[in-house]
Amino acid sequence: MHLPDYDDVCRAQERIAPWIHRTPILTSATFDAMTGATLFFKCENFQKAGAFKSRGAVNAVFGLDETDARRGVATHSSGNHGMALARAAACRGIDCTVVMPETAPRAKVAAVRGYGGSVVFCAPRNTARQQTLDEIVAESGANVVPPYDDARVIAGQGTCAKELIEDVEGLDMVIAPIGGGGLVAGTALSCRALSPTTRLLAAEPANADDAYRSLAAGERLVEDAPDTIADGLKASLGELNWDIVRRHVDEILLAQEAAIVEAMHLIWQRMKIIIEPSCALPLAAILHHPERFAGQRVGVILTGGNVDLDRLPWL
Secondary structure (H helix, E strand, O other): OOOOOHHHHHHHHHHHHHHOOOOOEEOOHHHHHHHOOEEEEEEHHHOHHHEOHHHHHHHHHOOOOHHHHOOOEEEEOOOHHHHHHHHHHHHHOOOEEEEEEOOOOHHHHHHHHHOOOEEEEEOOOHHHHHHHHHHHHHHHOOEEOOOOOOHHHHHHHHHHHHHHHHHOOOOOEEEEEOOOOHHHHHHHHHHHHHOOOOEEEEEEEHHHOHHHHHHHHOOOOOOOOOOOOOHHHOOOOOHHHHHHHHHHOOEEEEEOHHHHHHHHHHHHHHHOOOOOHHHHHHHHHHHHOHHHHOOOEEEEEEOEOOOOOOOOOOO
């Protein structure tokens, strides 16, 4: 498998520019006072399809040659990558099939279909996702666009941190959620190229902590069916992503379920923006470890805002 580099991120930025937003960066005096840090929130919840995943999906879809594109694309996803891929496929006028766990939020299932994608359900296990996708691809011949473990996807996700570093000078740290690892791997490529002294941290649910345990063990560990409210972070760390994460991520911080919900609620309440549970991990980690961030200029990637408004976790 091809390991992407910063040049791939730069090419991705050019390719995807017509199809995505350059998302805004917000600040919060309230959160600065609570943490002792100066926080810069990169708001990918305002991205096309509601999440950073549009970056990698668009890069992959528009990187296909015409012959491959006619076969369409397929993937597995708990929601955001599937939505982003369905939208990217619609923009290019090709078919898209998304394998989703039966437990996927209904709002995300509806969104995939709303963008024109076909949904196939599977059991809520990572192994079931991959097996179902393999069966679909064997029958249809569609191009697989993995949700995270793919050079095109990683390079696309890396454009988010590239924008952040270009727009905010002198960041001491950047922190992002980690699940499959595509965003954090892409973030590492941009950080190390543009701001090598910036520390890169990741935040992970304590209930789905394979990346944390992998970094501690020095080898990639896999978890099949974690149970966390952060549905976008249930996937285990991908092989390509692990190769980048183990070399460039300084630390992974864990957040308990109650802390994730609290951070999500606080962002809704204080910043007046909609984020989903997976998006709340970085703030949850910062609030739990304020001493690590006090006095620092910190870039915080808010990954998405696709939440089921009828099933908010604090109701």
